[in-house]
Amino acid sequence: MMRSLEFVHPGDVLVVWKLDRLGRSLSHLLAIVTSLKDKRVAFRSLTENLDTTTPSGEFLFQVFGALAQYERALIQERVVAGLVAARKRGRIGGRPQAVTGEKLDTIVAALDGGMSKAAVCRNFGVKRTTLIETLVRVGWMGCRGAS
Incomplete structure (x- = not known):
């Protein structure tokens, strides 16, 4: 699938059966579709009925982008909260000291x-x-x- 991205030209439409055939995660999928858009290549998923050549398809990808950004922010927030909680419990990150x-x-x-x-x-x-x-x-x- 990734090799097919090298052969697309402006004006082409990349068609996939399902979104999960194109990307491992939402952020990965968005990066690929953004790359296609930069090459002026449209994207269409048959199962999800997504088509970036239509205004509704473009809007849906904008929503996906916002969701991916929100997901990244939540993950970052959870990581920071986990580190703070671990510090309060006395856990110091990193490798144990070799000589003590x-x-x-x-x-x-x-x-x-x-x-x-x-x-x-x-x-x-x-x-x-x-x-x-x-x-x-x-x-x-x-x-x-x-x-």
């Missing part, structure tokens, strides 16, 4: 005792980037970027 607690205390003590960062990485099985990011996060004074 006793291991972190031991690493800081080793660095304070003069062990090199390379040796700490080898001995504690920590990647250099992880070590540096952790030291910056905890504000270790020997690490550039720490406050």
Whole structure:
């Protein structure tokens, strides 16, 4: 189906049996029909009796566009509300910290005792980037970027 979109020319009418044959979602369908419109190609769905060459068909697609925009706004609103609720429950997003607690205390003590960062990485099985990011996060004074 998507390949047929490459072969249409201005003045053509792309005919599908059902809307779901053209797009995966309402927003995807609208993007395709908008692309067709930009190429001056009409669209017609036989099952839903939709035809963008008629004023009523064009109006219906405008309504679909408004519904898709409303749906996107609702989804965004729900995502934000979910993140706020999770924060209130103490859930912090992102990946768990790789170095914490006793291991972190031991690493800081080793660095304070003069062990090199390379040796700490080898001995504690920590990647250099992880070590540096952790030291910056905890504000270790020997690490550039720490406050």
